[in-house]
Amino acid sequence: MTWETVIGLETHVELATRTKIFCSCTTAFGGDPNTHCCPVCTGMPGALPVLNKAVLEYAVKAGLALNCQITRYSKFDRKNYFYPDLPKAYQISQLYLPLCRNGKVPIHTQTGNKTIRIHEIHMEEDAGKLVHDPWIDQTRADYNRCGVPLIEIVTEPDFRTADQVIAYLEKLKETLQYLGVSDCKMQEGSLRCDVNLSVRPMGSTEFGTRTEMKNLSSFKAIARAIHYEAKRQIELLEEGKRVVQETRRWDENKDATFAMRSKENAQDYRYFPEPDIPPIELSEEYLDSLRAAQPELAEEKRARYQTQYGLPAYDCRMITSDRVLAGFFEGLVELGTPAKQAANWIMGEVLGALSVKGMEPKDMRLTPGTLSRLIVLVAEGKLNRNTAVKVFEAVFNDDGDVDQYVKDHGLEQVSDAGLVEEAVARVLAANPQSAADFKGGKEKAFGFLVGQTMRELKGKADPKLVNALLRKALSQEG
Amino acid sequence: MELRALTALELGAAIQKGEVSVAEATQAALDAIGEQDGTLNSFITVTGERALERAERLQKGVKDAASPLYGVPMALKDNICTKGVKTSCASKILGDFKPPYDATVVEKLAAAGAVSLGKLNMDEFAMGSTSETSYYGPTRNPWDLDRAPGGSSGGAAAAVAAGLGWYAIGSDTGGSIRQPAAYCGITGMKPTYGTVSRYGLIAYASSLDQMGPLCRDAADCAAVLDVLQGRDRRDSTSLEGDYGHLLASLTGDMRGMRIGIPSECFADGLDDEVRRSVLAVADVLKRRGAQLVELSFPVMEYVVPTYYIIAAAEASSNLSRFDGVKYGWRAEGYEDLTDLYHRTRTQGFGLEVKRRILLGTFVLSAGYYDAYYKKALQVKAVIKNAFDQAFTCCDMLLTPVSPTTAPRIGESLSDPLNMYLGDIYTVSVNLAGLPGLSMPCGFDSKGLPIGAQLIGPHFGEGRLLNAAHAFQRDTDYHKRTPKGGKRA
Secondary structure (H helix, E strand, O other): OOEEEEEEEEEEEEOOOOEOOOOOOEOOOOOOOOOOOOOOOOOOOOOOOOOOHHHHHHHHHHHHHOOOEEOOEEOOEEEEOOOOOOOOOEEEEOOOOOOEEEEEEEEEEOOEEEEEEEEEEEEEEOOOEEEEEOOOOEEEEEOOOOOOEEEEEEEOOOEOOHHHHHHHHHHHHHHHHHHOOOOOOHHHOOEEEEEEEEEEEOOOOOOOOOEEEEOOOOHHHHHHHHHHHHHHHHHHHHOOOOOOOEEEEEEOOOOEEEEEEEHHHOOOOOOEEOOOOOOEEOOHHHHHHHHHHOOOOHHHHHHHHHHHHOOOHHHHHHHOOOHHHHHHHHHHHHOOOOHHHHHHHHHHHHHHHHHHHOOOHHHOOOOHHHHHHHHHHHHOOOOOHHHHHHHHHHHHOOOOOHHHHHHHOOOOOEOOHHHHHHHHHHHHHHOHHHHHHHHOOOHHHHHHHHHHHHHHOOOOEOHHHHHHHHHHHHHHHO | OOHHHOOHHHHHHHHHHOOOOHHHHHHHHHHHHHHHHHHHOOEEEEOHHHHHHHHHHHHOOHHHOOOOOOOOEEEEEOOEOEOOEOOOOOOOOOOOOOOOOOOHHHHHHHHOOOEEEEEEOOOHHHOOOOOOOOOOOOOOEOOEOOEOOOOOOHHHHHHHHHOOOOOEEEEEOOOOOHHHHHHHOOEEEEOOOOOEOOOOEOOOOOOOOEEEEEEOOHHHHHHHHHHHEOOOOOOOOOOOOOOOOOHHHOOOOOOOOEEEEEHHHHOOOOOHHHHHHHHHHHHHHHHOOOEEEEEOOOOHHHHHHHHHHHHHHHHHHHHHHOOOOOOOOOOOOOOOHHHHHHHHHHHHOOHHHHHHHHHHHHHHOOOOOHHHHHHHHHHHHHHHHHHHHHOOOOOEEEEEOOOOOOOEOOOOOOOHHHHHHOOOOOHHHHHOOOOEEEEEEEEOOOOOEEEEEEEOOOOOHHHHHHHHHHHHHHOOHHHOOOOOOOOO
């Protein structure tokens, strides 16, 4: 029998607001335990939540970008359960009237295009963290993360392969990063994904019994967990056994999933409307203003760069891989840099420097103005490409002054034919053997002589001029 | 001058005139507490030293006093957070909990120059109608020491009635200010939901809780509310609005005011002496120019079950945070996390609190939510409508506060259902978020105070206080003091 895998995703994304969802504590990652806290986010008796308007705005932006219907009258609900990382013993979330519904996300994979339906997006608060110290066998609670705003994005069971899941998550991540609503860093937990998976005989329209997988810390882990779990379920069914509805934990080291809790032990969260927060009513004007302010997303930029600038698809993908990078590109183009040159510098030097320094584009201090000046100097023949790269490295860290640097270090390109002729004469005099080799037909020797001449001119010469004058001298000698 | 005979406003005026110092007033209250509270048990914590220090500091600013209550000693129910001062909700489970912050009302009172004498006894987590469920023992009614002062703000009512302070701040979720005010012969008010910030009030039922004053008369209530009311950005349920100046609006003029008398509130189950005294209020107000309107309020049979479902549901969630992990009291000898929760909550909560947590957990459970909680929310909407309907033909309603006068200590807890039914006249006001005032309107043959309730539409505080003020100009029930008390 052939089997079909059916997958739905629940993705938690931490919103990049400056402050928490119900108080004004910072959302910064890390920090000494229990230093980003106040009576509200630690659920002290008597403290009350006040919704951070930016959270609502970010969540609506995400909903609009994922083609959702925005709920005009939405509410918060309480999800009740006991755990030491949840200081109020309830999480403020949304069950009955979530903020966004019925979204659509088009994805592209090698097997074709597909639209993933979004069931809902709701807002909620994050819980704290429990840190177990094995040396003293004690568990400690750190409430810094309590109240960090989350949106949970729930899809319909529309995925059939791991590739589709990864394509969706990459699209999601790119979209949310472009919107500026989340940094989507899986390693810091700002994007967390639970996978609901079942299998059924190919052609069947009924769903099989599903399991939910947690603790998936990378896209790679998600793909491997999907393959493992689908295989596990198919083997069970083929042996005539049944799949148990349960939550399973992915173990990265063992490359397998393990049962955490079954549905029979499922908690009753006793959801009910949060009485401390009035319902949220959104006006058409408010939604219109957010719609109007939605930025151009990566996919739109890629299409535009191809048609407007004639850039190759590869270049477009590279440049738009990050919102700040794309902005940098647009900045260069605006300053008159030809698009292809701008793209080459970004894909070569800029990405190279970022990768060497382990930086992200948003942390880069280099401005388009500085790089465009450098490109102009090359175009005007005042710097050669190799020297320009050296200047780039020198000004990259602190966005230094290109002209000043070139002047201070005497790097202006030597375009004076007289100077180059003199250098060529000296080199030929010093390397008679190489000159003879060249004339004997060894083309390689020419390269050596070019190199020697460039060295003589401290690398600042215009390589084309060196080439021409060297050839001329060698032919005259003949 | 016999300071304890004065109202809060009279004392405030005397302080302004320099006839009495803040410290003298504070010391007089502390002396009274020392003398009487061993018997009454109206305070859980007395902060005498703090109060005297503050009195000295306040004395220097008498000239710049911003409130007519400047320098007047008062006290707070023990479910209102006070920074660094034990706040127990009269529960074992909060142990020695000292909040790291002040409630908004505490900040406002401090800014108005109040001197806090300490924290007042109450039913545990404000659950109860007699102040007998306190972990710190029952409070006694100064009118008859064998009787309960009512609840849950029983400590507040007993203290003010006995003259152990000039006013108190209580909380009212289903009658917890109005009913003890009635049992103790003082004036108390539950304001419109959302007019007094709940920030710092340890929640019982968040959608019903509201803080308010317990005072010697309506004018004092108005002055205290002028301090407490106003929008607070820390409480999302607090309301924008034109709060005006309640004290200044007390004219005693009742001309043109229509007073509704719902027949269902004077039917069977109501003590005869209470009925007569409450109806007599209507006659007094009529003589001052009010019109009386007989009307029907046909939802009375639903109010108690609706209230207990909603209040218990919210309480079961609000009280979950008391788990022994973060603050307060923790049981010993636990084996693991679940056992820690079980032991702490089993031993830390009293019977009545556990009963309501169980009830609330049940009505929110899968399979029961629709039948109980959801239906209760629907009935709540019906009750609101009934009030809206009533206020189309009158400006305020007159009802009893409680079917009887104060019960004997020990009489109520054995029959919780009957105790819950005693809340019939007060809970609907919380369900509809309306203002309700309780004032003394007579005494029964046992010499116990009887209370009358005035209910108004949203933001109707002014007209209720004015009606009570009018009534108190023509009567002296509010001036009588407990036999054993040392006031007057």
